[in-house]
Amino acid sequence: MSxxxxxxxxxxxxxxxxxxxxxxxxxxxxxxxxxxxxxxKELKYQPSRVAKRLRSKSTSSNLIGLLIPDIQNPFxxxxxxxxxxxxxxxxxxIIMCNFAQDEKKEKMYLDILQQESxxxxxxxxxxxxxxxxxxxxxxxxxxxxxxxxxxxKDVDVVVVNNxxxxxxxVDHLIKSGYKRIAYISGQxxxxxxxxxxxxxxxxxxxxxxxxxxxxxxYGDSKHGSGVELCEELLSxxxxxxxxxxxxxxxxxxxxxxxxxxxxxxxxxxxxxGFDDMMWSISLNPPLSAVRQPAYEIxxxxxxxxxxxxxxxxxxxxxxxxxxxxxxxxxx
Amino acid sequence: MSxxxxxxxxxxxxxxxxxxxxxxxxxxxxxxxxxxxxxxKELKYQPSRVAKRLRSKSTSSNLIGLLIPDIQNPFxxxxxxxxxxxxxxxxxxIIMCNFAQDEKKEKMYLDILQQESxxxxxxxxxxxxxxxxxxxxxxxxxxxxxxxxxxxKDVDVVVVNNxxxxxxxVDHLIKSGYKRIAYISGQxxxxxxxxxxxxxxxxxxxxxxxxxxxxxxYGDSKHGSGVELCEELLSxxxxxxxxxxxxxxxxxxxxxxxxxxxxxxxxxxxxxGFDDMMWSISLNPPLSAVRQPAYEIxxxxxxxxxxxxxxxxxxxxxxxxxxxxxxxxxx
DNA sequence: GATAAAAATGTAAACGTATAGGTTTTTATT
DNA sequence: AATAAAAACCTATACGTTTACATTTTTATC
Numbered sequence: 001m002s003x004x005x006x007x008x009x010x011x012x013x014x015x016x017x018x019x020x021x022x023x024x025x026x027x028x029x030x031x032x033x034x035x036x037x038x039x040x041k042e043l044k045y046q047p048s049r050v051a052k053r054l055r056s057k058s059t060s061s062n063l064i065g066l067l068i069p070d071i072q073n074p075f076x077x078x079x080x081x082x083x084x085x086x087x088x089x090x091x092x093x094i095i096m097c098n099f100a101q102d103e104k105k106e107k108m109y110l111d112i113l114q115q116e117s118x119x120x121x122x123x124x125x126x127x128x129x130x131x132x133x134x135x136x137x138x139x140x141x142x143x144x145x146x147x148x149x150x151x152x153k154d155v156d157v158v159v160v161n162n163x164x165x166x167x168x169x170v171d172h173l174i175k176s177g178y179k180r181i182a183y184i185s186g187q188x189x190x191x192x193x194x195x196x197x198x199x200x201x202x203x204x205x206x207x208x209x210x211x212x213x214x215x216x217x218y219g220d221s222k223h224g225s226g227v228e229l230c231e232e233l234l235s236x237x238x239x240x241x242x243x244x245x246x247x248x249x250x251x252x253x254x255x256x257x258x259x260x261x262x263x264x265x266x267x268x269x270x271x272x273g274f275d276d277m278m279w280s281i282s283l284n285p286p287l288s289a290v291r292q293p294a295y296e297i298x299x300x301x302x303x304x305x306x307x308x309x310x311x312x313x314x315x316x317x318x319x320x321x322x323x324x325x326x327x328x329x330x331x
Numbered sequence: 332m333s334x335x336x337x338x339x340x341x342x343x344x345x346x347x348x349x350x351x352x353x354x355x356x357x358x359x360x361x362x363x364x365x366x367x368x369x370x371x372k373e374l375k376y377q378p379s380r381v382a383k384r385l386r387s388k389s390t391s392s393n394l395i396g397l398l399i400p401d402i403q404n405p406f407x408x409x410x411x412x413x414x415x416x417x418x419x420x421x422x423x424x425i426i427m428c429n430f431a432q433d434e435k436k437e438k439m440y441l442d443i444l445q446q447e448s449x450x451x452x453x454x455x456x457x458x459x460x461x462x463x464x465x466x467x468x469x470x471x472x473x474x475x476x477x478x479x480x481x482x483x484k485d486v487d488v489v490v491v492n493n494x495x496x497x498x499x500x501v502d503h504l505i506k507s508g509y510k511r512i513a514y515i516s517g518q519x520x521x522x523x524x525x526x527x528x529x530x531x532x533x534x535x536x537x538x539x540x541x542x543x544x545x546x547x548x549y550g551d552s553k554h555g556s557g558v559e560l561c562e563e564l565l566s567x568x569x570x571x572x573x574x575x576x577x578x579x580x581x582x583x584x585x586x587x588x589x590x591x592x593x594x595x596x597x598x599x600x601x602x603x604g605f606d607d608m609m610w611s612i613s614l615n616p617p618l619s620a621v622r623q624p625a626y627e628i629x630x631x632x633x634x635x636x637x638x639x640x641x642x643x644x645x646x647x648x649x650x651x652x653x654x655x656x657x658x659x660x661x662x
Numbered sequence: 663g664a665t666a667a668a669a670a671t672g673t674a675a676a677c678g679t680a681t682a683g684g685t686t687t688t689t690a691t692t
Numbered sequence: 693a694a695t696a697a698a699a700a701c702c703t704a705t706a707c708g709t710t711t712a713c714a715t716t717t718t719t720a721t722c
Contacts, residue, residue: 052680
């Protein structure tokens with residue numbers, strides 16, 4: 001890889017001139033500009049983003065971090081796509097870090113991101129008191145949180161109305177005549193789980209029914225816990241006639257268990273899940289689900305981040321997007 | 332962020348000494364080492380990976396690139412996880428680039444990766460003559476190809492036996508009594524599509540049947556083309572009684588069409604897809620599929636890359652992993 | 663205790679860029 | 693033609709490391 005210096009020598013000018021040609025372009029003679037451009041082409045010169053980043057923290061290095069708890073979850077893949085599209089348009093590159101719900105891994109990745117001098121970070125923190133993310137925030141790094149905020153911290157956040165999304169789903173279940181509705185929750189410590197539980201509870205109580213804590217199971221937001229907790233539920237003394245699942249991976253796991261037991265959906269158990277997927281219609285049966293605008297979450301988050309990078313003082317925005325209940329055949 | 336200089340000043344030593352403490356640790360007095368370590372702790376010093384990379388191309392900067400054609404495809408998500416796990420163990424960070432089957436985007440990302448002075452690249456090239464990837468290869472960047480190679484280039488490759496995987500699936504379809512078996516292919520120009528078609532054709536001919544070109548449809552490896560091409564197939568004059576789909580997204584699209592037409596699987600049309608998914612069992616009906624060891628592909632690729640980075644002369648390896656036909660209810 | 667060898671530490675240059683500030687050349691003004 | 697102003701260009705420095713080499717201090721040897 002050739003450097004500014006090589007180009008300068010070849011064009012017979014100083015490196016400052018070359019730099020000017022490349023960047024602003026002001027105050028440079030047409031003739032020399034042509035010479036420089038020619039040299040750049042001949043040498044296939046590409047500026048080093050590394051040197052650029054080292055040189056000027058002020059000048060944007062056009063690199064942002066994306067911290068994600070679980071890339072196997074299609075929800076985050078859609079968020080990623082949203083982030084990426086906006087980043088691409090604005091000439092930002094992304095370092096994507098999947099910490100797989102492992103806080104040790106998370107810390108390692110956040111350290112790396114800081115060491116890479118990223119301009120900003122989009123993060124779905126491990127939980128609301130995530131000290132790893134808070135540390136970076138306190139260090140002054142521009143951050144936008146996604147899917148969950150940080151308690152006591154005034155930070156840009158893009159979330160979904162989890163409570164209402166859950167409420168509408170469970171309310172629909174009740175109105176459809178289901179009596180014993182279970183909830184399989186994701187990790188208890190993440191806010192979205194809590195709010196979804198809140199919606200679940202409110203819907204039940206608002207309909208004059210009583211919450212049965214036996215019907216609430218807490219897992220880890222992954223496929224396996226969907227399988228197991230659904231099994232627990234169904235093998236109990238007084239099994240549910242409907243299940244509300246806390247995210248898409250859990251839904252898939254629960255479906256697996258239900259099918260293994262050769263139960264009919266929705267006759268034996270109905271199911272409605274949080275998170276829709278492109279292929280939910282091809283599941284057995286076509287799945288009813290609460291759709292989150294995942295792509296848009298990513299898009300908005302990245303827009304907010306780019307704004308914040310260019311204006312670190314702007315006061316934080318908390319953006320709440322709405323969910324939509326998609327009814328198909330599973331309830 | 333504090334620098335080596337800050338630490339040196341605080342500890343009352345030179346930056347060279349600090350550097351020595353951090354890196355090799357040879358030739359440094361225990362007492363001063365303690366002083367330095369203390370200063371590092373107090374200042375929460377973190378080395379700048381950027382400066383490190385700039386300084387020494389020789390010394391590994393511990394950053395690799397991962398170039399992926401479509402992150403919406405769960406296959407690549409699994410590859411990514413495999414890559415990541417190995418990278419994590421070996422202290423490498425990953426810049427993940429999803430070019431979404433857009434060669435312009437691909438070029439932009441590859442430029443960025445080069446400008447970031449990555450140590451190496453794991454790439455699923457757009458096709459076998461992918462000039463963007465070839466350029467980097469010619470520039471001497473350590474590269475491992477995944478899922479497809481580069482014609483005429485001697486490069487590390489990790490692939491799957493696509494031809495055999497397809498053969499076994501189609502052969503099974505024939506042995507099960509299906510007479511008119513269609514193939515919905517992914518992008519024609521990518522090798523895996525070609526080899527899968529080869530397996531499809533061979534299986535048909537080896538069973539004394541004849542290939543009907545009307546039953547082969549070429550798409551773009553995405554969900555939408557699965558939907559459309561399946562529709563074409565089923566609305567034809569002489570529709571197939573079984574479909575072999577070229578990848579998981581196509582499979583999902585085809586399923587959608589079949590369900591929309593309210594056809595029974597496998598009675599009206601059977602289907603077997605390339606690529607298994609964790610939740611294939613929950614599809615309607617549980618899907619029979621050719622399973623690729625996607626996670627292992629990623630893992631192996633990353634291992635090969637790390638080897639190559641440390642030994643650029645080692646002669647290239649072409650690694651072929653095997654697929655497995657998973658039989659469920661769709662055929 | 664003088665000298666040599668080894669250990670400990672320091673100095674300075676380099677990686678590739680951006681840019682402040684200085685110098686030279688061109689253009690405009692009278 | 694002398695001068696001022698503007699344009700074009702260059703020099704040198706800084707960003708935070710690593711490392712070759714130089715220098716100083718300690719230890720060993722006689």
